[in-house]
Amino acid sequence: MAVTHPVGRNAASRKYDILTALGALALSQDKSAQRLTLRLMTLITARYNWRNDELIVGRVEMARLWCVDERTVKREMAKLKAMGWIEVKRAGARGRITTYRMMLDRILDDTRVAWANVGPDFEARLSLETEAPQPATGQGAIVAFPGAKQVPAPDVSSGDPWALAAGMLHGDDPQSYGAWIAPLTHHDTRGEVMMLMAPSRFHASYVQTHLLRKIERAVRSLDVDVSRVAVLFPEG
Structure with missing residues (x-):
């Protein structure tokens, strides 16, 4: 479009x-x-x-x-x-x-x-x-690379703080969201700490190392009573 x-x-x-x-x-x-x-x-x-x-x-x-x-x-x-x-x-x-x-x-x-x-x-x-212009003959078309999965934005209608934060993160970087943030689920919020559950220890480690600050900024921007985000993973 x-x-x-x-x-x-x-x-x-x-x-x-x-x-x-x-x-x-x-x-x-x-x-x-x-x-x-x-x-x-x-x-x-x-x-x-x-x-x-x-x-x-x-x-x-x-x-x-x-x-x-x-x-x-x-x-x-x-x-x-x-x-x-x-x-x-x-x-x-x-x-x-x-x-x-x-x-x-x-x-x-x-x-x-x-x-x-x-x-x-x-x-x-x-x-x-609003119809998107078609590429001229001989110029070819844009082709998505295999494996480049497009994950839809989360449903934010509930107003849930994590859903809203995830939606903002999806808008900032859909690819990073699809690979690392979409699999996270809201586990619990205790006091000033929001706890997210990752599907594996490796996944949690990657998020903590590369994406945690970005996630915390998104959560804090919603004016919720959260100052820190913790990423958990299943035991065993």
Whole structure:
């Protein structure tokens, strides 16, 4: 799918198409998914800069707009990042708010199942506009290497801290996630320690050596009461 950001001559209709697709998908989902999508749509309508491809809104302002507390804002934004619908364009720093961008390719791909609910004209138009260009004759096509298994992103609808963290890690590096993080399961959380279970001693050792800091950063970013992650493995 090849989608350009809505600027220029057809920008207005493109924006409405994206919002319509999001709304149609939300109406076909449960209340939790509807609420999350409505919150994103409100942010897009109120604060998204389409020309610069930027969403710059602080957590306090989001909390006021959504009528929730800042902890909920953190969790909802973590869900959207885990779903691949937004990504950080510029990380926040002292005196500067984090800047996000909308991942329109992913949003349109995920809403495709609801296009027909709007009408056949809407579905046909978006299908035509988002169709990936075919390679020119003689140039060949991109072929995936054998064994390069694509693991889908985890379900983040439950809001479970480990599911959200795993979703963020999948978005950062799908290959590393598929090989090393997807097999991890949430074993228990005791106090400030989240315990994950690896399928083997070797797997646990690799994760502890190469990925533990990255996993801990993802977990802490969700504002849960966890300061450390431990990776366990089955005995015997």
